[in-house]
Amino acid sequence: xxxxxxxxxxxxxxxxxxxxxxxxxxxxxxxxxxxxxxxxxxxxxxxxxxxxxxxxxxxxxxxxxxxxxxxxxxxxxxxxxxxxxxxxxxxxxxxxxx
Amino acid sequence: xxxxxxxxxxxxxxxxxxxxxxxxxxxxxxxxxxxxxxxxxxxxxxxxxxxxxxxxxxxxxxxxxxxxxxxxxxxxxxxxxxxxxxxxxxxxxxxxxx
DNA sequence: TAAAAATACTCCATAGGTATTTTAT
DNA sequence: ATAAAATACCTATGGAGTATTTTTA
Numbered sequence: 330x331x332x333x334x335x336x337x338x339x340x341x342x343x344x345x346x347x348x349x350x351x352x353x354x355x356x357x358x359x360x361x362x363x364x365x366x367x368x369x370x371x372x373x374x375x376x377x378x379x380x381x382x383x384x385x386x387x388x389x390x391x392x393x394x395x396x397x398x399x400x401x402x403x404x405x406x407x408x409x410x411x412x413x414x415x416x417x418x419x420x421x422x423x424x425x426x427x
Numbered sequence: 428x429x430x431x432x433x434x435x436x437x438x439x440x441x442x443x444x445x446x447x448x449x450x451x452x453x454x455x456x457x458x459x460x461x462x463x464x465x466x467x468x469x470x471x472x473x474x475x476x477x478x479x480x481x482x483x484x485x486x487x488x489x490x491x492x493x494x495x496x497x498x499x500x501x502x503x504x505x506x507x508x509x510x511x512x513x514x515x516x517x518x519x520x521x522x523x524x525x
Numbered sequence: 526t527a528a529a530a531a532t533a534c535t536c537c538a539t540a541g542g543t544a545t546t547t548t549a550t
Numbered sequence: 551a552t553a554a555a556a557t558a559c560c561t562a563t564g565g566a567g568t569a570t571t572t573t574t575a
Contacts, residue, residue: 400430400498
């Protein structure tokens with residue numbers, strides 16, 4: 330399970346397509362296509378139904394979504410928690426780059 | 428942020444040392460040492476205090492712990508959620524390999 | 526000096542890019 | 551025919567292993 334793959338999974342949902350999502354993520358379409366395929370193979374289930382022009386979540390994809398969110402939120406929280414300790418008091422929490 | 432690194436972070440805590448943790452994780456000590464160092468560099472903070480024979484969490488390390496657990500639990504939940512949908516009804520949830 | 530951690534290197538797996546092919550409208 | 555997804559290939563980066571060096575109790 331790779332965090333990067335989970336992160337890439339999300340914009341495909343919101344953009345209803347790999348090409349559009351790749352554009353938004355500033356990576357090339359082939360990389361995102363491969364990433365999604367790899368995640369699907371790893372989980373042993375199709376996450377999207379590719380029906381021509383539109384890409385929509387399958388039941389497996391919908392099942393994955395909540396936990397994927399948990400993981401992604403968790404990684405941000407991890408970064409922030411460490412940053413908050415390291416930062417001098419009274420500097421406001423970091424909340425910056427991924 | 429790599430899930431593998433977060434996963435490796437945990438046994439170092441419970442075993443109070445990299446060598447012992449590596450033994451438990453069935454990887455070589457140098458790999459675990461590097462992994463921890465990489466995580467520390469990525470987060471910009473020392474996670475452990477290496478005082479000779481014992482390796483103990485720093486404040487940053489303690490700060491990281493809860494979110495690290497969240498992420499790891501989340502990845503397992505993700506796997507299980509997809510497996511539960513894919514599996515024929517009444518087969519009990521998977522809960523298997525990492 | 527003995528046990529643990531860190532470093533240097535090598536090899537292999539994986540991510541991302543370019544180019545091309547397949548597929549469905 | 552067109553637009554999107556998949557595939558083939560190449561390169562670069564990162565993980566894990568072996569061997570060695572540093573460190574400290």
